[in-house]
Amino acid sequence: MLVPVKWLKDYVDIDIDTVEFADMMTMTGTKTETVEFFGEGIENVVVGKILKIDSHPNAEKLVVCQVEVGEGKTVQICTGAKNVSEGDIVPVALDKAKLPGGIKIKTSKLRGELSEGMMCSANELGINEFYVDDKSKDGIYLLNDFDGMEIGKDIKEALGLYDAVIDFELTANRPDCRSMIGIAREAAVTIGKKIKYPEIEVKECDEEIDFDVKIENPDLCMRYGARIVKDVKIGPSPYWMQRRLIEAGVRPINNIVDITNFVMLEYGQPLHAFDLNQVKTGKIVVKTAENGEKFTTLDNVERTLDDKMLVITDGEKSIALAGVMGGLNSEITDETTAVLFEGAAFNAENTRRTSKVLGLRTEASGRYEKGVATETSKTGVERACQLVEMLGCGRVLKGIAEDYPTKQEKVVLNVNPSRIIKNIGAPITLDEFVKILEDLEFKCNLKSSEEIEIEVPDFRLDMEQEADVYEEIARIYGFEKIPSAQLEGNVTAGVKTDKQKFMDKIKETATSIGLYEILTYSFVSPKSLDRIKLPLDSAKRNYIKLLNPLGEDTSIMRTTMMPSTLNVLYTNASRKVEQALVFECGHTFTPQEGLPIENNHLCIGMYGKDVDFFVLKGSIEKIFSSIGFEGYEIIPETNNSTFHPGRCATIMYKGQYVGTFGEAHPEVIENYNLTQRVYLGEIDLDLVYDNSDRTIIYNPLPKYPSTSRDIALLVKKDVYVGQIEEIIEANGQGLVESYKLFDVYTGSQIADGYKSVAYSITYRSKDKTLTDEDVAKVHDKILSELETKLDAKLRTN
Template structure:
C-alpha cells in the first residue's frame, strides 16, 4: 500500500525525517518496504501566468511568452509547446532553478531572443507520468487558473512529498488507508490523531425516500448505506485532491469519481457512484442467485457470472459486481444529473471467490478481501458527503438509507497484567500497560488486582483473544527492548520412530546395492497415467486449482515419475541406471467430505546391464532383511508390466507390491530403453509385516544331507509353485530349497524347460540316513509328476 507522508501529516504530528519515521513504524509492527521521494532534485520552480504570447520573428515553431511570476516585471520565455495560451498558469523554471534530472536552468538565446527559463511538463517536475493522460504529459502542465503566482511549485504540487510503501498482513484490514496508518503512527509516536471531518449539517427531511429504496436479500452484505446527490457540474476536482490521489498512485478523473477514490484511500472504505437515471429503477437490491449469465463492467469487458456471485441489481438485472467493479450500464457520465453513492460492507470470502472466478482484482476487492468493518460504511458515506459539499460538486439530498441487518455488539477482552508480563517476558507496571492500550485507542476498564477489561474498537477486527492484546503491548513497547533470555524447561533428546528407522535401513540396503535415490513431484495428470497403460478408475484425487493440466491430480502410483527419471537418464546417454524413491501416493477417500487417503510406497527401477532376476533379487533382499517370511511371487499384476514377465508379491492374502518388465507400449510412450524393470512396494504394508526381532539359532551339531533334482516340465509352470510343492513335504528335516539352474535349449524338448533344485536335509538331534530322506524325496517326485507332469531329467 502506498502512503503519502504529507497526507499522513495532516492527521498526525510527524517531526522525524522519512527514514527515521519509517524505522519507527516498522519497529511498531507496520512494516515499511520502501520510502521514495517524489523528487529530491526539483527546486526553485515557481508558478507564473502567461500574459502575452507572440510568434517568434525568426522561427515558425517557437513562440515568445511574457509570464507574470509576481516579480517586478514579467519574464520572457521562448517555447515550442503547443498547449500554452494567454491566461494559463504554469510551472516556471527560472534562472538557477533545478528540474528533474538535476538540470540547472540558465538564460538561453533563441535566434536573437533571450529566454530566461522554461515552462515545465509533469516529467520535468519529477511527477509520475503514468498517471496523466497523453494530452497532459506531452505538453506544459497547466495549473488551475486561480493558482497563486510566484509560489514555490515544490510545495504547491507536493513534489517535496515522500511515498511510503507499507506491507500489511492479512488481518490488518483497518490499516489499508491513510487514516488507518495515521492511527498506527500516532500509537508508535505517542501522538494524538486528528479526527476526520464529516458532514454534520442538520437534515429535517428524508428526500432520498422519494427517489430510492434498498433491499438486502443476502447475509453476505451485513450493511448497505446509500446517499444521493444532485450534480452541479462534472469537472476536474480541486488541485489539492488531485495531488493526494496522484501521490497515492491513483489517476484523477473527475470531481465525482475522485471523491469516491479519495475516501477509499483516506478511510479504506470502497465507494461506488451510480448514475441514478441509468439505474432505470427506484430500488437497489443486493442479492445472489441472479439468473443473468453476463454483466458488462466499467472496463467495457463482458464478464461471465453465476448464481453464487453477489450482485448489486436494480431489481431486474445487475448494475454492479458487489465489492469489485461497477457496471457500464450505470456509469457516471457528463450528463449525469443525480448520483447514488454506495457505501457497503461485503463478506470478504464472497468477494475473494467472485474476484477469483472473474479473474479480476481491483483496489476495492483487495480491501474487501482483507475485511471491512460495518461501522465504516456510514462514516465513509458522511465523509464523501462532506467533500461533495466542500468542493461544490453536488447538492445534498437530505436523508440517508442505512440497511444494517445484524448490528455488531461491542467486543471486550479480559486480560491480566501479570500474565502479559510473563507471556512477553517483560516487567511493566499496570499503569504502563494501560497507557499502551490507550495509545492504541483501546478503552480500558480496571477491575483491580491487575485484571483489565479492554473494549475493542469495531475497526480492530484482529483483536479477539488476550494473546492479541499481549502482542499489541509487545510491539508498542518495542520488540528490540524485550530482553533476550535462554529457553527454559526440560530438553528432550529427539529420535526416530521405528518406521523411520526401518525406512533408513531399506535406504541403506538400496544404496549399497548401487541404487540412486530420487525425489519427484507429487503431481501428475490423467494423460500421464494413461501413458502407463493403466485405467484411471475412480481412485484419482484432482486438484482444485492446479498449476496446469500436466499437474492437475495427485499421483496414485510412483512408477510414472520413476519411468520419467529412467527416460531422462537414458536420453542423456547414461548406459545404465538404478533408482529408488520413498514417497506418498494419494487415493480418493470413499467417505465423502474426508481428506484423501495417503500411503507411502517404495518404487525401484533399473535398466541397462540388468534383468528381471536382478531386481527380483533386490526385492527378496529387502523382504528377507525385513524379517518378512513366506512371501510369494505370483504371476499377475497391472498392464503396466509385460504380460509374461510380471508378478504380484504377496504374503498370504496380503498384497505387498508388483514387479516386472515394463510393457512395450509404455516403453514407447515414455521413450524408455527396450528392457526396463520396475517394482512398486507398499511401504506401509511392509512396515506392518516387518519383524525386527532376531532370534539366536545354535550352529548345527549334525551334518546335513543334500539332494539335487533336475526336472523337465512345461515352460509356463512357475518355479515358485514347484518350490512350494517341495516345501510342502517338510516333516521337520528340510532345511533349505534352492533353485540353482534354469535351462532351455537343444537338449530339452521345445515348450519345456529344466529346473534344477538343491534340497538340504538336516535333523537337529541326529544324523539322517537314506531311510529318512528317500521317502520324502519319493513323495516330492510323485507330487511333482502328478501335479505338473514333471519328469526327472536324464
C-alpha cells in the same frame, strides 16, 4: 500501502523526522518498505505563464517563448514541445536550476537564439506520467487546471512536491490499516499522540430523499446505504485532492470518482457512485445474479455470472457486481447530473469468490476480501457527501436510504493481564497494560489483576482470542524493550527413531543402486485411479476428498503412489530423458472414523534401454536385504489390471500382502502418454518394518576363492524363475554363495512353448579352496534336479 506524510499529518501531529517515524512504525508492527521524498533535487523551478510564442528563425521544429516567471520578470525560452500555447501555465526551470537526477539548467543559445531556462515535463520533475493527463504526456506539464498556480511560486510548494510518501507493508490480518485513518491510529499510539478524526457534518438541502433499498441476501450483504446528490457538476477535482490521490497511487478521474477513491483511501471503505438517471426505478435491490446472466462491467467486458454472485440491481437490471466493479450501464460520465453514492458491507468470502471466478480484481474487492467493518459503510457515504459540499459539485438530499439486516456483533474478550505480562517477560504494570489497550481504542473493564474485560473496537476484525492481546501489548510496549533471558532446562541431543533410521536406510540403499529420489504431492485427481485401470470395486477407490482443493487435479488424498510416480516418468520422458529410475518413500491415506490412517509406502518406477522386469525385481530385493526383510515370497500375478498380464508379481509375507511390481499395462502407459515399457512397484513399508530384522551381523571376509559356472536352460514357458531358484538353493549343499539371472530368451532358435533361462552361479567354501570335482558334483546335482522336477534341459546352441 502508499501513505503521504502530509496527508497523515491531518490526523496525527507528527513532529519528528520522517525516517525516524517510519522506523518507529516498523518496530510497532507496521513495517516500512520504503520512504520516498517528492521534489528531492529540485531547485530554482517556478510556476510560469507563456505570454507569447514566435517561430524560431533558424529551426523549423523549435519555437521561441516569452515566459512570465514572477515579480514582473519575463524570460525567453526555446522549446520543441508541440503541446504549448500562449496563456499556458507551466513549470519553468530558471538559470542555475537543478532537477532530479542531478540535471543542471543554465542560460545558453539554441541555434543562435537565447534560452534562459527550460519549461519542464512531468517526468523531468520526477512525476510518474501514469498520473498525468493526455495533454501533458508527450510534452510540457500543463498546470492550467490546477488551483493555486501563482506565477513565480516555487514549483515544489505549488505542486506539493516537498511531501514524503511511506510505503507500508501490511499483513493480511490487519485490513483496518489499509486506510489513512487506520495508519493514523497506529501512528498516534506509536509516537504517543492523539488521533484527530475528521469532523463529518453533511449540509443537506431541503429536498428529501425518496428512494428504497432492499437486501435479499443478508448473509452476503450485511448493510447497504445510499445517499443522493443532485445538480452535479462533473469536472476535475481540486489539485490538493488530485495530489493526494497521486501520491497514494491512484489516478485522478473526475471530482465524483475522485471523492469515492479519496474516501476509500481515507477510511478503507470502498464506495461506488451510480449515475442516478440510469437507476430509474427509485430503488436498489441487492440479490444474487441469475445463472448465466450476462453483465458488462466498467472495463467494457461482458461477463457471465452465476447464481452465487451478488449483484446490485435497480429491481429490473443489474447495475454493479457487489464489492467488485460497477456496470457500464450506470457509470459516471461528463453528462451525469445526479449521483447515488453506495456504502455497503459485503461478505468477504463471497466477494473473493466472485473476483476469482471472473478473474476481476479491484481495489474495492481487495479490501472487501480482507474484511471491512460494517459500521464504516455509513461513515463512508457521509464523508463523500461532505466532500461534495466542500468541492461545490452538487447538493446533497436530506436523509439516507438504508437496509441494515445483519448487525456486527461486538467482540468481548476476558483475559488474565497478570499471565500475559508474565509470559511476555517485560516489567509492564497494570496501568501500562490498560493504557496501551485504551490508546488502541479498546474499552477496558479491569476487574482484578487476574481479570480484565476488553471490548474490541468494530474496526479490529483480527481480535478473536487472548493470544491476540499478547501481540498488541508486546508490540506497542516495544519488542526491543523486552529483556532477553537465557533458556532454562536440560537439553539433550536429538536422536532419530528406529522408524526414521529404517526409512533412511531404504533411501540410502535405493540411491546407492542408481535410483533417484522424488517427492510428490499427497493429493491427486480422482481420474488418476482410472488412468491406472484400478477396478471400480477396489478398496483404493475409497479415498478422502479435500474440502477446499486447489483444483480437480489435487482434490483427493492418494490411496496409491503409482499415479504420482507415473507423472514423474512422463515428465522425464517428455523432456527427452532416455532413462529414468526413480523412487519415493511417502504416504497413502485410508479413511476411517476420525483421522485417516497414514500408510508408509515405497514406490519405484523406471524405464530405459537397460531396464526390465528383473532390474526392478533386483532393486526391490536389494532394498529388502539392506533392511533385514527375509522370508517373503514372490508369486506370479496374472489378474492385476494395472500391470501387463504375465509380467507382474505379488510379494507376500506369511500370508500377508506386501506389495506388487511388474511391467505397467500397455493401456496405462498410453494413458500417461509414454511410449516405452515402464516398470512399477509399490511396497507397504509398515508391514516390512514390523517384520524385518535390522540386527547388523558382521561376517568375516572370505579366506578362500570363489568360482563361477554359467548355465543356459531350456524350460517350458510356464516355468517361473522362482521355481528354478528354489531348486538351486535347495541343492547347493552349502557351497552356492550366490546366483544371478542374466538372460531370458525366446527367439527363433528356441522351440515353441519354451524359453531359454541363463544363470550365473557362484560357488565358495568356508573351509577350503574348491576343486573342479567339488564344484562339478554340486553343479551336476542341481542340473539333475532341474531336469527331474522341471524337465529343464541344458541349452547347447
